Amino acid sequence: xxxxxxxxxxxxxxxxxxxxxxxxxxxxxxxxxxxxxxxxxxxxxxxxxxxxxxxxxxxxxxxxxxxxxxxxxxxxxxxxxxxxxxxxxxxxxxxxxxxxxxxxxxxxxxxxxxxxxxxxxxxxxxxxxxxxxxxxxxxxxxxxxxxxxxxxxx
Amino acid sequence: xxxxxxxxxxxxxxxxxxxxxxxxxxxxxxxxxxxxxxxxxxxxxxxxxxxxxxxxxxxxxxxxxxxxxxxxxxxxxxxxxxxxxxxxxxxxxxxxxxxxxxxxxxxxxxxxxxxxxxxxxxxxxxxxxxxxxxxxxxxxxxxxxxxxxxxxxx
DNA sequence: CCATATAGTCAAGCATGATTGACTATGCGC
DNA sequence: GCGCATAGTCAATCATGCTTGACTATATGG
Numbered sequence: 001x002x003x004x005x006x007x008x009x010x011x012x013x014x015x016x017x018x019x020x021x022x023x024x025x026x027x028x029x030x031x032x033x034x035x036x037x038x039x040x041x042x043x044x045x046x047x048x049x050x051x052x053x054x055x056x057x058x059x060x061x062x063x064x065x066x067x068x069x070x071x072x073x074x075x076x077x078x079x080x081x082x083x084x085x086x087x088x089x090x091x092x093x094x095x096x097x098x099x100x101x102x103x104x105x106x107x108x109x110x111x112x113x114x115x116x117x118x119x120x121x122x123x124x125x126x127x128x129x130x131x132x133x134x135x136x137x138x139x140x141x142x143x144x145x146x147x148x149x150x151x152x153x154x
Numbered sequence: 155x156x157x158x159x160x161x162x163x164x165x166x167x168x169x170x171x172x173x174x175x176x177x178x179x180x181x182x183x184x185x186x187x188x189x190x191x192x193x194x195x196x197x198x199x200x201x202x203x204x205x206x207x208x209x210x211x212x213x214x215x216x217x218x219x220x221x222x223x224x225x226x227x228x229x230x231x232x233x234x235x236x237x238x239x240x241x242x243x244x245x246x247x248x249x250x251x252x253x254x255x256x257x258x259x260x261x262x263x264x265x266x267x268x269x270x271x272x273x274x275x276x277x278x279x280x281x282x283x284x285x286x287x288x289x290x291x292x293x294x295x296x297x298x299x300x301x302x303x304x305x306x307x308x
Numbered sequence: 309c310c311a312t313a314t315a316g317t318c319a320a321g322c323a324t325g326a327t328t329g330a331c332t333a334t335g336c337g338c
Numbered sequence: 339g340c341g342c343a344t345a346g347t348c349a350a351t352c353a354t355g356c357t358t359g360a361c362t363a364t365a366t367g368g
Contacts, residue, residue, distance in 0.1 A: 215315075217316075228317080254316080
């Protein structure tokens with residue numbers, strides 16, 4: 001462990017960060033692949049899934065979405081358009097400013113991708129079964145710490 | 155919690171899987187951004203970092219790399235070429251089969267991206283400080299369970 | 309020794325997801 | 339009411355990271 005080269009190599013090839021990246025990539029691929037093999041499901045792409053954590057039933061503006069993801073609103077626009085076409089979200093005029101529209105999940109639309117989401121959940125349950133409820137809780141908590149450490153570019 | 159719509163929305167917007175994806179994306183962006191702002195550092199892209207977990211000092215064939223990542227060897231080739239140009243890895247003829255070449259880290263090359271890797275490590279330490287050594291150990295373990303659950307497409 | 313398989317290379321093309329720039333429509337403040 | 343800011347749209351372009359297909363060089367088995 002005192003060899004700095006070995007340490008570097010370990011960092012490059014198997015640090016916790018690398019494990020995190022690897023797990024996420026596998027999860028992403030699997031969730032999308034699962035969705036892709038369901039006949040009627042909309043062709044959701046990674047770019048759409050990035051929007052999900054920022055959507056809810058109360059409504060968000062497209063420009064806010066863009067800002068949160070750190071991209072331009074032009075980049076968001078086609079994605080939102082597709083989600084609307086697929087019936088996953090709907091747009092309503094923002095009562096506070098009629099130029100703007102609020103985007104929000106449509107419950108009946110969400111059920112269209114329910115199986116894909118259910119896959120996420122099933123992997124989650126599988127892992128939970130393997131490691132136990134308590135450890136899973138710790139995991140979620142530490143994940144929160146990672147996000148907190150990374151979220152605002154200090 | 156009995157409202158299935160709310161459950162779906164929660165799954166779409168904040169399940170553990172989503173948190174995992176989010177943390178990984180943030181980490182990836184930060185590590186690459188850090189590297190990008192170091193003057194002499196090679197312009198490593200996400201595609202290269204995917205190779206790292208599969209590289210070491212003992213040597214791997216490019217085709218094995220491709221197989222592990224689930225892409226064609228043509229996709230791997232330009233990435234490897236760049237890593238070699240940047241001095242991060244070197245190629246030696248495989249003594250077992252002279253058609254093949256083994257790829258392996260070059261210690262002095264690794265130090266060129268040491269600062270980027272060090273950033274990974276520093277975030278890791280920051281998180282560890284925040285949550286404690288024990289919880290970090292649990293985290294790593296659960297991460298392993300996720301990877302195990304996802305690794306071989308069942 | 310020759311046929312066939314295998315490791316890696318080269319080239320062209322494509323989907324994705326971003327960018328910049330120009331535009332429309334609406335709202336808000338003086 | 340007018341002027342300017344703002345929310346969203348449209349169009350063109352670009353980098354990235356793949357793909358398929360054709361090729362070269364080396365190995366191995368009959």
